[in-house]
Amino acid sequence: MKYLLSVFVLTVLSASTAGAQNFLSTNSSPLPEAPAPPPFLTIENKVNLSILAGFVAADAITTQRGLNEGLREMNPVMRPFVTRGAAGEAAGSALGYGAAVGFVYLLHRTHHYKAERITMRLMVAGEGGFVANNIIAIR
Numbered sequence: 743m744k745y746l747l748s749v750f751v752l753t754v755l756s757a758s759t760a761g762a763q764n765f766l767s768t769n770s771s772p773l774p775e776a777p778a779p780p781p782f783l784t785i786e787n788k789v790n791l792s793i794l795a796g797f798v799a800a801d802a803i804t805t806q807r808g809l810n811e812g813l814r815e816m817n818p819v820m821r822p823f824v825t826r827g828a829a830g831e832a833a834g835s836a837l838g839y840g841a842a843v844g845f846v847y848l849l850h851r852t853h854h855y856k857a858e859r860i861t862m863r864l865m866v867a868g869e870g871g872f873v874a875n876n877i878i879a880i881r
Contacts, residue, residue: 762794782850790862797869802835804876811880 799808805815805824815821823834849858 790866794866794869797873798839800837800873802831806831808876808880813879
């Protein structure tokens with residue numbers, strides 16, 4: 743008797759859950775698609791990345807010129823690179839540029855779009871300040 747009762751209860755429960763699933767799937771509309779995230783390489787980011795690349799190149803050129811005139815690299819992280827000549831300067835600049843772009847891309851991938859824009863603009867402004875400082879120092 744217990745066996746028949748448990749079979750009956752399981753049959754009723756499975757039928758009721760199947761009916762509920764069928765009811766939910768036929769009467770409810772599908773969820774709308776989530777909006778696609780904006781692409782990383784928008785026109786704004788392309789312009790900012792180009793400006794940053796130009797400033798990195800200008801910083802490398804002015805740093806090497808300053809070193810040739812007897813000045814000293816103030817950044818202790820870049821000092822081992824820039825004292826190796828143009829090849830070391832290029833490697834250090836490429837690493838710095840790659841780290842900057844990678845960090846901004848990480849912010850983009852984690853959906854921190856406002857922080858991405860602010861960080862990119864701060865990096866462009868900071869690199870511009872480094873170039874201006876180098877130009878003033880080598881005059």
